[in-house]
Amino acid sequence: MRSRPRRRGGHVTTAAGLPVTAADRYIEYAGTFRLVRKIAVGGMATVYEAEQLGPAGFAKRIALKVIHPQYAKQKEWLQLFIDEAKLSANLMHGNIVQIYQLGEVAGEYFIAMEFIQGPTLRLVIDRHWELGQRIPLPLAAYVASRVCRALDFAHNFVAPDKRRLDIVHRDVSPGNVMASWDGHIKLADFGIAKARTSIDPAAGRQFLMGKKHYMSPEQILGLSVDARSDVFAVGVVLYELLALEPLFTEDITQLAIDEVAVHPTPNIRAKIPGIDPELEQIISVALNKDPALRPTAAAMGHDLDEWCAAQTQIPSPDRLHDHLAKLFPTTFQPAKHSGEKTSFSNLKKSAKRLAVGQAAARGAQRKRTPWWARVLGKD
Numbered sequence: 284m285r286s287r288p289r290r291r292g293g294h295v296t297t298a299a300g301l302p303v304t305a306a307d308r309y310i311e312y313a314g315t316f317r318l319v320r321k322i323a324v325g326g327m328a329t330v331y332e333a334e335q336l337g338p339a340g341f342a343k344r345i346a347l348k349v350i351h352p353q354y355a356k357q358k359e360w361l362q363l364f365i366d367e368a369k370l371s372a373n374l375m376h377g378n379i380v381q382i383y384q385l386g387e388v389a390g391e392y393f394i395a396m397e398f399i400q401g402p403t404l405r406l407v408i409d410r411h412w413e414l415g416q417r418i419p420l421p422l423a424a425y426v427a428s429r430v431c432r433a434l435d436f437a438h439n440f441v442a443p444d445k446r447r448l449d450i451v452h453r454d455v456s457p458g459n460v461m462a463s464w465d466g467h468i469k470l471a472d473f474g475i476a477k478a479r480t481s482i483d484p485a486a487g488r489q490f491l492m493g494k495k496h497y498m499s500p501e502q503i504l505g506l507s508v509d510a511r512s513d514v515f516a517v518g519v520v521l522y523e524l525l526a527l528e529p530l531f532t533e534d535i536t537q538l539a540i541d542e543v544a545v546h547p548t549p550n551i552r553a554k555i556p557g558i559d560p561e562l563e564q565i566i567s568v569a570l571n572k573d574p575a576l577r578p579t580a581a582a583m584g585h586d587l588d589e590w591c592a593a594q595t596q597i598p599s600p601d602r603l604h605d606h607l608a609k610l611f612p613t614t615f616q617p618a619k620h621s622g623e624k625t626s627f628s629n630l631k632k633s634a635k636r637l638a639v640g641q642a643a644a645r646g647a648q649r650k651r652t653p654w655w656a657r658v659l660g661k662d
Contacts, residue, residue, distance in 0.1 A: 314335065314336075314337075314384075314386070315335075315336040315337075316333045316334065316335055316336070316345075316347055316393075316395070317333060317334040317336055318331045318332075318333050318347065319331065319332040319333055319334060319344075320332050322346065325472070325474075327350060327351060327354055327360065327363075327364065327474055327475075328348045328349055328350045328351060328354075328364065328474070329348070329349050329351065330346055330347070330348045330349075331346070331347045331348075331349065332344070332346060332347075332398060333345055333346065333347040333395075333398075335383075335395060344398050345383065345395050345396065345397070345398050346380075346395075346396045346397065346398040346399070347393055347394070347395055347396075348393060348394040348396060349391060349392070349393045350364045350391075350392045350393070352391075355390065355391065355392055361392065363474070363475065364392055364394070364474070365385065365392070366476075366478070367394065367472075367473050367474045367476065368382055368384075368385035368394045369385070370448070370450060370473055370476055370478055371396075371473045371476075372385075373440075373442065373443065374436065374437055374440060374450075374473075376432075376433055376436040376437075377467070378429045378430070378432050378433035378436075378467070378468055378469060378470055379433045379436065379437070379469065379470050379471075380396055380397045380399060380461065380469045380470065380471040380472075381396060381397040382394060382395075382396050382397075383395040383396060383397070397469075399461040399463050399469050399471075400463060400464055401461055401462045401463040401464045401465075401607065402461070402462055402607070402611060403457060403458050403459075403460060403461055403462070404426065404457035404458070404460040404461075404462065404520065404524065405456075405457040405458045407457075407462060407524075407607075407610065408457055408523060408524060408527060410610050410611065411527055411610070412527045412528075414610075417525070417527060418524050418525065418527070419596075419598075419606070420525065420558065420559065420562060420594075421591055421594045421596060421597070421598040421602075422598050422602065422603055422606055423521060423524040423525050424521070424562060424565075424587045424590055424591050424598065425468075425587075425591055425598035425599070425602075425603065426460070426462070426468055426521075426524065426603070427517055427520065427521040427524070427583075427587055428583075428584045428587035428588050428591065429467075429468035429584075430455065430460055430468060430470055430517055430520070431514075431517060431580045431581070431583050431584030431587065432580075432584050433468075433469075433470035434452060434455070434470070434510070434513050434514070434517070434580040435579070435580040435581040435584060437450040437452060437473075437476075438450060438451070438510040438513070438579070438580055439581075448478040449478060449509070449510075450473070450476055450477070450478045451476060451477045451478075451508055451509060451510055451512060451513060452470070452473060452476050452513050452516075453475050453476060453477055453493050453502065453508065453512065453513070454472060454473075454474065454475050454476070454493045454494065454497075455470070455497060455513050455516035455517055455520060456493075456494045456496075456497040456516065456520065457520055457523060457524075458494075459471050459472040460520070462603065462607060464604065464607060464608075465600060465604050466599070466600030466601060466602070466603035466604035466605075466607070467600055467603075468603075475493060477508070495531075495536065495539045495543075496519070496529055496530075496531045496532065496539070497516045497519050497520065497531075498512075498515075498516070498543060499511070499512040499515035499516065499543075499574065500515075500543050500544035500572045500574075501574055503539065503540050503543045503544060504540065504544055509574070510579065510580060511574040511575075511577045511579075512574065513580060514569050514577045514578060514579065514580055514583055515569060515570060515571075515574070515577060517569060517580070517583065518566050518568075518569030518570040518583075519531070519570070521566055521569070522551065522554075522555075522566055522570070525555045525558065526554045526555050528554070530548075530549065530570075531543055544572065548567070548570050548572070551563050551566055551567060559590070561590055562590055565583065565586050565587060565590065568583075569583055572653075573653075
């Protein structure tokens with residue numbers, strides 16, 4: 284139990300009469316948040332635009348994420364929400380949404396975070412599709428490179444106590460990437476992130492956690508994932524930015540497993556006419572079904588930056604700002620619901636079906652043990 288500091292003879296002392304250093308002092312306060320409007324409803328929580336109020340008319344615009352009541356009552360999911368705040372709080376990076384506070388009022392848990400004024404990539408993609416206009420290749424590559432920078436920071440983050448956390452986001456998707464009106468990219472929602480120090484409700488169970496259309500093969504199969512799983516997701520997002528349509532579309536979980544883990548990756552050039560061969564190669568490598576053959580987030584980000592630097596019009600925050608201003612004039616009202624939700628669905632018997640499906644698809648091709656079989660053989 285922490286003893287409260289008390290003032291004695293003009294000096295602050297502890298109950299034992301010892302002087303208090305700055306590191307020992309605690310300031311307790313009661314905060315107030317005013318909810319302005321509901322921004323989004325996700326699989327695990329609702330996000331509001333809010334104001335953090337203080338004395339003398341102080342007000343700060345923030346985003347307030349409140350866990351759904353049904354999850355707050357379940358110990359594992361509540362801990363996942365708490366872990367999100369604790370994991371993200373120290374991820375101080377320009378391309379990651381900042382976390383300010385974790386709080387609880389009458390059993391309602393909330394996270395106060397940075398409020399990003401601007402659209403999600405989901406809205407950017409949908410708007411381009413409505414207009415029938417493709418996103419300029421350099422801008423799409425720039426956006427993906429910033430997401431890579433955010434992921435690289437998280438993947439290699441070392442906690443204040445010098446422990447490497449090995450954070451894996453597990454939910455990289457267009458709805459979780461924000462573009463601020465001034466042209467900066469922010470990765471959000473570490474709600475189902477996995478770290479060495481946090482619990483994982485999916486561990487030891489047959490659960491799919493995340494959006495199946497953006498999962499890596501190993502994630503959708505319920506296998507152990509690491510940083511390379513996030514790289515696959517970035518490849519999927521970059522493909523969708525350029526093609527204006529999802530790479531994977533199957534809604535039934537079993538069919539989605541086949542689509543992601545078994546079937547060959549669709550021809551990128553056929554879906555994105557005129558794509559530069561170097562950019563096509565960057566996407567193709569990220570989408571390799573074998574995680575061992577994918578680059579790190581840092582390497583992918585570097586390759587994207589190098590490609591961007593070689594373009595006639597080098598992408599930048601200013602160019603992205605100008606593009607967003609044209610894309611979203613004041614008369615445009617973005618849709619309230621993206622239709623993209625993080626799900627927590629049961630993963631049923633898939634390994635056996637996968638083995639049968641892969642053998643049939645392989646046909647007369649040269650026999651070679653696939654990556655997933657090698658992994659499953661070790662489990």
